[in-house]
Amino acid sequence: GENVEQHPSTLSVQEGDSAVIKCTYSDSASNYFPWYKQELGKRPQLIIDIRSNVGEKKDQRIAVTLNKTAKHFSLHITETQPEDSAVYFCAATLNSGGYQKVTFGTGTKLQVIP
């Protein structure tokens, strides 16, 4: 089955700096890669996603890049703000039997220091 590794497990940055979180996946058939943000005590919520036919996607201060050959994808947050502090999960999605199988990374706790 699919295996997703996520690094780092914790990340502290100064407000205004950039943050990068990296994930690798094992199954080359995975074709959808969402990123979820989980604020303290809350549910995970989608912040950005990328499909395998795209190399990069941007939404204001966040961007995701995908390297299919190397089987890794990354989340980039620029001009970080205290409200970016949260746990971030990457995921790789495999279509199996017409339905999607989602495998999550182990999460990155991002702390933005004011």
Place this chain on the structure above:
Amino acid sequence: EAQVTQNPRYLITVTGKKLTVTCSQNMNHEYMSWYRQDPGLGLRQIYYSMNVEVTDKGDVPEGYKVSRKEKRNFPLILESPSPNQTSLYFCASSKGHLNTEAFFGQGTRLTVV
């Protein structure tokens, strides 16, 4: 409002006492799943359902049961809970057969003593 609703939010129970965590979604999604979240381990899938009466094991199904008698509901059943099932549980739903986002419930914090 589109949402996934879990109940209860918090539950403390004793070893061996059967319990059910309910999950309901109002988005007409085919695909529903249950995850447990443990420190350092991320979100691990317990069971998933592709549609009514269609369920299958995820990565950590031992000690859990599910049922999908109606499209909107997907309860998680612990027949004989044990302390190693103490965790934060999330139900999620999505359109399933498309590459679409998962919508999560609010979570259920379960403690088994």
